[in-house]
Amino acid sequence: MRRMVLFLSLLSVPLAAPAAGSAGADLDPVEVSVRDTVSLQNGAKLFVNYCMSCHSARFMRYNRLARDLDIPEDLVKKHMIFNDGKIGDPMLVTMTPEDGEAWFGVAPPDLSLIGKLRDPAWLYNYLRTFYLDDSTVSGWNNKVFPNVAMPHVLSDLQGIQKAVFETRQDRNGSTHDVLVGFELVREGTMTAHEFDDAMRDLTNFLYYMAEPARMVRITWGIWTLLFLAVFGVLAFLLKKEYWRDVH
Ligand code: HEC
Incomplete structure (x- = not known):
């Protein structure tokens, strides 16, 4: 009997792990698909324009991106490679980790494999839940990554939001401020719906990049x-x- 209990508890460990990873924050769901080329193309465009000033993707090469995402190489060269890089180069940034650390306190990590480290719902919610916070160094905070060192680099698109807190009492009688929603204090160039769609595409791209072979694998499967x-x-x-x- 005891063995049986041990066996069952072992079984439940991997099931419980992802839930623990997103503890506290209820995540909006997102659907990703590496077969949705249009979405991946849009995600790649957002990534090179808004993320690659700080984050590299050193395990991804521009020509692989061109091939997998069905973008002609000359377009990739013209619109996606901003330094004097070549089409066969990995997607690197000029910022050194030391500079990154000096500027933000934490060096922006390489994002090649972030789609494996974090699940799509986490990334999707992370990108959408930056809010104003006077108490942090950058002036920003994030619902799923509290006190993150990254500023809200997409505020032009999303607009600027502040968090709405509600004071709730837990079972022991102590009170906590719980984040219950957001209020837009300045509009962005996109509507909430357009921004959600764009973040789905960016999440999809990060998910693809963490394992480009997924595309081929599904077809072979x-x-x-x-x-x-x-x-x-x-x-x-x-x-x-x-x-x-x-x-
Ligand atoms: C101005 C520089 C800067 C830009 C631009 C930027 N980031 Fe960041 N990012 C950071 C820093 C610094 C961190 C480290 C935060 C920490 O650990 O507190 C970070 C962390 C992250 C993380 C969390 C990594 C983890 O530890 O799980 C993700 C995901 C991320 N960035 C995605 C993006 C995406 C996607 C974009 C483009 C929309 C982007 N970042 C643009 C500076 C930047």
Whole structure:
């Protein structure tokens, strides 16, 4: 019996882990798909324009991006490579980690694999929940990453929002301020809906970048299953044929 309990508790560990990672913050869901090329193209555009001044993506090369996302190489060269980089170069930034640390207190991490470290819902909510906060060094705070050192670099698009808190009492009788929503104090160039869509595309791109092979894998997976299905039918017919005289 005890062994059984141990076995069950082991089983439940990986199930419980993702929930613990997003503790406290209820995340809006997001759907990502590496087969949605238009969304990935838009995400890539946002990434090079708004993120690559600080973050690199050193495991991704521009020509791979061009091929996977179906963007002609000359367009990538013209609109996505801002330094004198070549099409086969990795996506690096000129900022050194030391500069990053001096400016923000924390060096902006490389984002090649962030889509593996953080799940899509976390990234989607992170990008949408920056809010004004006088008490932090940058003047910004974030709902899913409290006291983050990154400023809200998309405030032109989203607008500027402040957080709405509600005081709630927990079971022990002590009170806490709980973040219950946001209030726009300055409009951005996008509506809330447009901004959500754009952040879905950016999340999709980060998700793709963490494992570009996912694209090929899904296609191969479908073909493999089809092959197995056809082969299974053939094998069954053959078996029937071979055993016909025996029965
Ligand atoms: C002005 C510089 C700057 C720009 C531009 C910027 N970031 Fe950041 N970012 C930072 C810094 C600094 C951190 C580290 C925050 C910390 O650890 O407190 C960070 C952290 C992050 C993290 C969290 C990493 C983790 O530890 O889980 C993500 C995700 C991220 N950035 C995504 C983006 C995306 C996407 C963009 C483009 C929309 C972007 N950043 C643009 C400076 C920047």
